[in-house]
Amino acid sequence: MINSNIIRSPFFYIGDKFKLISQIKQSFPKKINRFIEPFCGGGSVFLNTDANEYLINDINSYMIQLHNMLIQSSHDEKFFWDNIKRLIEEYGLSATFLNKDIPTEYRQLYKKTYFAKYNKDSYTKLRADFNKDKSDMIRLYLLLIYGFNRMLRFNAKGDFNLPVGNVDFNSNVEKALHDYFNLVKNKNIHTYNMDFLDFLNLANPTTEDLVYLDPPYLITFSEYNKLWNNLDEIRMLKTLDKLDKIGVKFAISNVIWHKNRYNAIFNEWAKNYNIKKIKSNYISYHDNTEKDSYEVLVTNF
Numbered sequence: 001m002i003n004s005n006i007i008r009s010p011f012f013y014i015g016d017k018f019k020l021i022s023q024i025k026q027s028f029p030k031k032i033n034r035f036i037e038p039f040c041g042g043g044s045v046f047l048n049t050d051a052n053e054y055l056i057n058d059i060n061s062y063m064i065q066l067h068n069m070l071i072q073s074s075h076d077e078k079f080f081w082d083n084i085k086r087l088i089e090e091y092g093l094s095a096t097f098l099n100k101d102i103p104t105e106y107r108q109l110y111k112k113t114y115f116a117k118y119n120k121d122s123y124t125k126l127r128a129d130f131n132k133d134k135s136d137m138i139r140l141y142l143l144l145i146y147g148f149n150r151m152l153r154f155n156a157k158g159d160f161n162l163p164v165g166n167v168d169f170n171s172n173v174e175k176a177l178h179d180y181f182n183l184v185k186n187k188n189i190h191t192y193n194m195d196f197l198d199f200l201n202l203a204n205p206t207t208e209d210l211v212y213l214d215p216p217y218l219i220t221f222s223e224y225n226k227l228w229n230n231l232d233e234i235r236m237l238k239t240l241d242k243l244d245k246i247g248v249k250f251a252i253s254n255v256i257w258h259k260n261r262y263n264a265i266f267n268e269w270a271k272n273y274n275i276k277k278i279k280s281n282y283i284s285y286h287d288n289t290e291k292d293s294y295e296v297l298v299t300n301f
């Protein structure tokens with residue numbers, strides 16, 4: 001069950017930890033000086049964790065630029081909302097949070113695809129404009145919100161290439177943004193954009209800190225898993241052994257098996273630490289038991 005104190009990240013990132021965060025947090029230490037997160041993605045975990053300071057990193061530079069834009073916007077929300085509304089107006093996108101709904105005939109004509117059908121041309125124009133210089137993070141944020149599965153996806157040329165989704169800027173997105181702004185404006189957050197190992201070397205964690213890791217999973221499928229292989233997994237696990245030797249606390253999420261795939265590297269390594277089973281996201285529709293996946297949180301404290 002999702003605790004009502006848990007806030008949803010406004011990235012709606014595929015595979016985010018929103019539904020699992022209550023279970024994960026139970027294992028975190030009561031007091032955390034610096035919360036150090038090498039694979040922050042949409043930020044669901046740092047947003048829902050109390051610490052004196054936050055060091056968040058992701059190798060995806062757009063992800064970090066988007067966080068930076070939203071963190072800055074938390075100090076001038078009016079500027080952010082004015083821009084969002086101006087762009088929605090300029091491109092003629094639907095926006096149910098502004099009561100700018102689509103005409104009823106679209107809903108009748110295109111039963112399950114009405115938002116996509118209505119927004120397609122506006123979205124394609126917005127995407128082409130963003131791709132001309134790629135520095136406007138408000139445009140990119142809108143592309144993400146109206147895009148298929150709300151992903152950050154770029155082609156080999158580096159152009160954003162996600163198609164329009166059957167989604168809209170609705171009141172859930174508005175609420176997630178308000179919650180994000182309220183949370184980050186009072187937090188001491190530092191963002192980084194590099195490989196996790198360089199980041200950990202730079203952060204130089206101490207015994208007062210917590211390192212939380214949610215890396216790409218070797219055996220599940222998503223856009224960012226393309227960046228990850230056995231060698232990355234091994235250098236990450238070796239790094240955690242080193243942190244353990246100097247008394248730094250870590251917690252790492254992972255999936256040990258998924259459908260008929262098994263992550264032997266991780267499972268063998270995890271046996272040296274504490275393994276907590278997490279009730280997984282991948283719940284079978286028919287019997288409500290999680291039989292397709294074995295998701296865990298491994299801690300060294």
Ligand SMILES: C[S@@+](CC[C@H](N)C(=O)[O-])C[C@H]1O[C@@H](n2cnc3c(N)ncnc32)[C@H](O)[C@@H]1O
Pocket residue numbers: 013015016017018038039040041042043044045057058059060063194195196197214215216217224227228232
């Ligand atoms: C499972 S996702 C994290 C999701 C996050 N916990 C959330 O709730 O949104 C893994 C993230 O690792 C990032 N990543 C992949 N390879 C990386 C690397 N070598 N160093 C740092 N980050 C990396 C990806 O860009 C992706 O955002």
